[in-house]
Amino acid sequence: MASLVSTWSSNVRSLPKNFVVPLEKRPGKPIPICKDIPVIDLGDSTKHRRADIVQQIIKASQDFGLFQVINHGVSEKMMIDAITVGKEFFQIPVEEKEKFCAESGENGCRVYTSSARHMTQDFKYWKDSLVHRCHPLEEYIKIFPDKPAQYREIMGPYSVKVRKLGIKILDLIYEGLGLTEENFDNYDLLLMIHNYPACPDPSLALGIDGHRDGNLVTILQQDVYGLQLFKDGQWLGVEPLPYAFVINIAFALEVISNGKLKSAVHRVITNSDCSRTSLANFVNIASDEMIEPAKSLISPSSPPVFRSFQFKEYLQVLSRNNSDSEATFQYFKIGSQDSK
Ligand code: OGA
Ligand code: NI
Numbered sequence: 001m002a003s004l005v006s007t008w009s010s011n012v013r014s015l016p017k018n019f020v021v022p023l024e025k026r027p028g029k030p031i032p033i034c035k036d037i038p039v040i041d042l043g044d045s046t047k048h049r050r051a052d053i054v055q056q057i058i059k060a061s062q063d064f065g066l067f068q069v070i071n072h073g074v075s076e077k078m079m080i081d082a083i084t085v086g087k088e089f090f091q092i093p094v095e096e097k098e099k100f101c102a103e104s105g106e107n108g109c110r111v112y113t114s115s116a117r118h119m120t121q122d123f124k125y126w127k128d129s130l131v132h133r134c135h136p137l138e139e140y141i142k143i144f145p146d147k148p149a150q151y152r153e154i155m156g157p158y159s160v161k162v163r164k165l166g167i168k169i170l171d172l173i174y175e176g177l178g179l180t181e182e183n184f185d186n187y188d189l190l191l192m193i194h195n196y197p198a199c200p201d202p203s204l205a206l207g208i209d210g211h212r213d214g215n216l217v218t219i220l221q222q223d224v225y226g227l228q229l230f231k232d233g234q235w236l237g238v239e240p241l242p243y244a245f246v247i248n249i250a251f252a253l254e255v256i257s258n259g260k261l262k263s264a265v266h267r268v269i270t271n272s273d274c275s276r277t278s279l280a281n282f283v284n285i286a287s288d289e290m291i292e293p294a295k296s297l298i299s300p301s302s303p304p305v306f307r308s309f310q311f312k313e314y315l316q317v318l319s320r321n322n323s324d325s326e327a328t329f330q331y332f333k334i335g336s337q338d339s340k
Contacts, residue, residue: 004097004128005113006090006275009197019124020204027203027269031228034236037064039244042168043071050172057169058176058261061249065264066229068244069169074161076243081150082158083223086193087277088148089130096147100130107133109143115208115323126205126270127196134159134281135189155191159281162219162245163189166283169217169247177257179294186289187216190282196226199270207268207276211325213250214314215284220246222278230265238266251329252285252311258293259305263329287311306332 038060042053060067090097100111109132110116114124116131133140137156144152167187174180196207210230220227227238227246238246248264270276285291292308309332321327 003113004090004094004101004111005126006128006195006197007094007097009126009199013200015126015199015201015204018122019126021123021125021206021209025206025209027206031235031237031269033225033239034229035239037229037236037238038067039241040067040069041071042069042073054172054176057172061173061261063262064229064231065254065262066238066246066248066266068239068241068246069165070241070244072165072245073168074158074165074245078154078158078161079221079243081154082279083221083277085148085151085154086130086279087195087223087275089145089151089193090128090195090275090277092147100145107143109145121322125208126199127194127207127268129195130193132191133188134191135163135187159189159191162281163187163283165245166217166219166281169219170253170283173217173253173257173261177260177294177297179256179296181294181296186286188282188284188286190215190284192280192282194268194276194278194280196268196270196276196278198272198275200272202270202272205270207270210265210267211323212254212263212265212329213248213282214252214311214318214325214328215250215282216253216256217283218246218248218250219281219283220248220278221281222246222276224271224274224276226268226271226276227278228267228269230267235267250282251314251325251332252291255291255306255332256294258297258302260297265325285311303334305334307334 040056100109111130113128132143141152141156199205222240225240228235229238249261251263254261254263290308293304298304317331318328
């Protein structure tokens with residue numbers, strides 16, 4: 001039987017050996033919250049304000065690859081309900097929860113410990129995740145968990161709203177990059193609900209190691225501190241602001257922007273006081289579409305920095321690289337030693 005960390009973690013007093021991460025990956029000394037990470041107010045998009053919002057988003061995406069948004073159109077009630085039901089999923093009876101651990105393919109609903117793509121590693125991350133696609137909702141709501149009882153009625157509308165927010169943010173980013181050829185409605189949405197239980201020894205464990213997301217943008221809701229951003233050679237703490245979403249620029253968008261925007265390298269640390277829940281909403285290009293530097297950003301003086309690929313090729317390369325997102329990044333970068 002698969003055994004999820006959330007099922008047994010409260011019974012252990014020390015960190016099981018297979019969750020001890022290698023020395024060089026350990027979190028090290030406590031990292032303070034960084035107050036410089038931009039918080040962007042998306043409310044009031046009158047014409048003048050809109051230009052200002054576009055500027056702020058582009059600057060944050062260049063400087064940090066990550067920012068937070070407030071007044072984003074998803075109601076406080078919807079956010080509380082979503083994170084509450086996400087947390088509750090990990091508290092339903094073990095047998096119910098572990099039903100989802102069976103292999104159900106890319107289009108099913110999966111639950112696993114650590115990371116689905118890190119199976120070959122000899123250590124595990126201190127987290128459980130529930131993963132399913134959300135769009136189109138009519139097609140996928142059937143595969144959403146049916147427990148807790150309100151899961152579908154809460155997560156259905158939440159996913160629609162969050163996807164709309166993703167499209168709005170992409171729209172603002174494309175405007176800022178001067179792109180007009182991108183289409184704005186054919187996006188996928190994948191939801192991952194992560195549960196990082198209170199950890200007996202946060203200094204030896206990790207929730208998830210440093211990585212870049214592979215999609216376009218990730219819209220993240222979090223309850224307690226744990227997320228860190230790697231910038232200029234150091235880790236910075238990302239503040240869990242009530243009712244804000246963390247937006248991080250992911251790899252496919254860095255490629256489309258031809259390197260003008262930076263995808264964020266981020267990780268999650270654990271803590272010993274309480275469990276942490278996050279809802280990571282991955283907005284992505286449809287899986288059969290080409291990801292490539294936008295034609296209007298290419299010129300003799302600005303040659304392509306990445307080669308073209310389909311998202312499924314990205315996943316293959318990531319898997320071949322044992323989920324090392326840095327090696328995968330280099331593979332698609334033109335002129336890098338690893339690119340083919
Ligand atoms: C992810 C991720 C961060 C978090 O799912 O890719 O980085 O706070 N999650 O759970
Ligand atoms: Ni991530």
